[in-house]
Amino acid sequence: MESIINFEEILDLVGSPENRLKRYRACVNEFDRLQYDDPFIKQIRLEIIHLEEQVKKLQPI
Structure with a gap:
């Protein structure tokens, strides 16, 4: 059975950029x-760079 949503879309929907960055770093x-x-x-790895930026x-100065 094929999913109507891909893995990338699922991860984009779950959590803040900070949380996604933590998950991606843990995976890598x-x-x-x-x-x-x-x-x-x-x-x-490319997504990590994008999320870091x-x-x-988002961080206050």
């Missing part, structure tokens, strides 16, 4: 520990 840390890398992990903009 685990994949690093396992010495595993693929295109999906690279996509997560987004969180910086």
Whole structure:
């Protein structure tokens, strides 16, 4: 059975940018520990950069 919502959309709907950033970092840390890398992990790394910029903009000066 195919989902009508993809994994990326699910993660975008769950939590604040800060929480998503924590989840993504935890995922990448685990994949690093396992010495595993693929295109999906690279996509997560790019999303981390995007979320870090987004969180910086949200933080009060």
